[in-house]
Amino acid sequence: MRAMQIPSDHPLLLQIVDDLATHGWSQQNIFLPQDLTRALAAECRKRAAEGELAPAAVGRGPSSEIREGIRGDHIQWIEPGQAEVCDSYLALMDSLREALNRGLFLGLEDFESHFAMYPPGAFYLKHVDRFRDDDRRMVSAVVYLNDAWLPEQGGQLRMYLEEGAQYDVVPIGGCLVVFLSGEVPHEVLPASRERLSLTGWFRRRGNEPF
Ligand SMILES: O=C(O)CCC(=O)C(=O)O
Numbered sequence: 001m002r003a004m005q006i007p008s009d010h011p012l013l014l015q016i017v018d019d020l021a022t023h024g025w026s027q028q029n030i031f032l033p034q035d036l037t038r039a040l041a042a043e044c045r046k047r048a049a050e051g052e053l054a055p056a057a058v059g060r061g062p063s064s065e066i067r068e069g070i071r072g073d074h075i076q077w078i079e080p081g082q083a084e085v086c087d088s089y090l091a092l093m094d095s096l097r098e099a100l101n102r103g104l105f106l107g108l109e110d111f112e113s114h115f116a117m118y119p120p121g122a123f124y125l126k127h128v129d130r131f132r133d134d135d136r137r138m139v140s141a142v143v144y145l146n147d148a149w150l151p152e153q154g155g156q157l158r159m160y161l162e163e164g165a166q167y168d169v170v171p172i173g174g175c176l177v178v179f180l181s182g183e184v185p186h187e188v189l190p191a192s193r194e195r196l197s198l199t200g201w202f203r204r205r206g207n208e209p210f
């Protein structure tokens, strides 16, 4: 798979920056190239088959716990150097990080991300992506890895926007959704089929002294 670095002034990235600045979120239906989407989906399925995905926890640190009544996805955190396809994804997200820093002066320093697999019927109740005791997450970015998804199969990402508005994203392969982590409550609706994605967060530096 080709390395996916693209210039941080690519029109698609500038569009995302502009959307975030004007309304706090952006949806790009054709973001990941089809071959990369397929390869990432295969990598996610392989890891699931090998038992590497684990039920996701709610919260952070010692108080985090598995609560399927809140979220029912299985995840695995991604590290650089594990797989070429994942490195291609990380390179693409790094270009987006640079574009966000250039356009919005967010001071984003790193990116953490995981594969997520929602079995049929699994959901993630309404939440925001920032922890009470850790506000480093600034921008959330989700890419979907599902072939030929139909709206009637469910699994939408529902975002709660200003003035009571709601917006649903159908998790179609190759689509990217980006939003301000602390400002957009959202939920994942249950689906009638397995739902695959990569979810990540751009983070700024913490407030530790020195
Ligand atoms: O998969 C999605 O559409 C969103 C997942 C999500 O909200 C999360 O992992 O925090």
Ligand SMILES: [Fe+2]
Pocket (backbone or CB within 6 Å): 127, 128, 129, 186
């Ligand atoms: Fe979330």
